[in-house]
Amino acid sequence: MTHIYKYIPVIILLSGSILASCDDFLSEVPDNRTEVNTEANVKALITSAYPEASAMFLGEYSSDNVDDYGPSNPYTYLFIEQMAYWKDVTETNGQEDPYALWSRSYKSISAANQALEAIEELGTPASLKPFKAEALLCRAYAHFILVNIFCQHYTEKYATKDMGIPYVKVPETQLIVEYDRITVDSVYKEINKDIEEALPMIKDAYSVPKYHFNTKAAYAFATRFNLYAGRWDKVIEYADKVLTSNPAVMMRNMEHAPK
Helix, strand or coil: CHHHHCCHHHHHHHHHHHHHHHHHHHCCCCCCCCCCCCHHHHHHHHHHHCCCCCCHHHHHHCCCCCCCCCCCCCCCCHHHHHHHCCCCCCCCCCCCCHHHHHHHHHHHHHHHHHHHHHHHHCCCCHHHHHHHHHHHHHHHHHHHHHHHHHCCCCCCCCCCCCECCCCCCCCCCCCCCCCCCCEHHHHHHHHHHHHHHHHHHCCCCCCCHHHCCCHHHHHHHHHHHHHHHCCHHHHHHHHHHHHCCCHHHHCCCCCCCCC
16 A cells, blocks of 8 residues: 555655645636726726717607608518517617617616716716716716607606616626615616716817717717707707807718709
8 A cells, every 4th residue: 555655745746736736726717807996997988978879760660750662662571560569579680679679778787887887986086077078978868868769758747657667786796686766756766966076077078079979979969868858948949059159060061962
C-alpha cells in the first residue's frame, strides 16, 4: 500500500489547482459585460436606450388608411391582414411586429434604468445631468409608446380604470421578474414625472444632437405627451419652446414637395 501514498500529495496538489481554476472561472462575469462605472461608459450605454423597433407600421396598418383589394392582391401578406382586421398577430415582421415593439422597448427601458443607476452611484455630477435627463426621457418615451399601442387611449374619465402596462424604474438583477400592470392613469403620471424631472436638466450636450433627446426634441416630446393627456396649458408652453416666437422658421417648406 505504500506505493499509493506517494501519489496522494500529487492528487491533493492537482485538486487544489483545479479548484483554484474553477474559482477563477466562476469569478468572471459570464457575458463579459462592461462595468458602467465611468462617465464615458454611462454616455455609451444611453445610446442603447433608444428603441430599435417602430410603432409606425403597426399604427398605419391598423388604421383606416388600409384598403382591402381582395385575395388577388399580390402586394399583401398575412401579417398585414392580421393588423388591418385587428386579429391576434401570429406573424413576424422584423422590427415592426407587436412582439418586437414590446420586447425591444423594454430592452431600451432596461438600458435607461441601468444608466440612471450608474449616474446615481457616480454621485450625479453636473457633467452627467444632461445624460440623466436623456435617460429619463428615453424611459418615458418607451413607456409612452407601449401604453398607447397596447392599452386603451388615455381619457380622463376612464384612465383610472383602464389597465396599462408595467412601468419599470429599476434595472433587472434577476433572471425572471414578475411585474404588475398599473392603470393607464398611473402610467401617464409616471411618464409625466420623468419628463418634468428631465426638462430642467436637458442640454444640447452632443456633438451630433440630431440623434439624441436634445432640447427641442425633449420639449417636442413633452408637447406630444401633454396633447395626449389633454393638458392644454402645458401643450402651449412646451410648443412655444420648440417653435419659438417665429414658428415659420421651424416649418418644412412644402412648396416643392411631390404632389
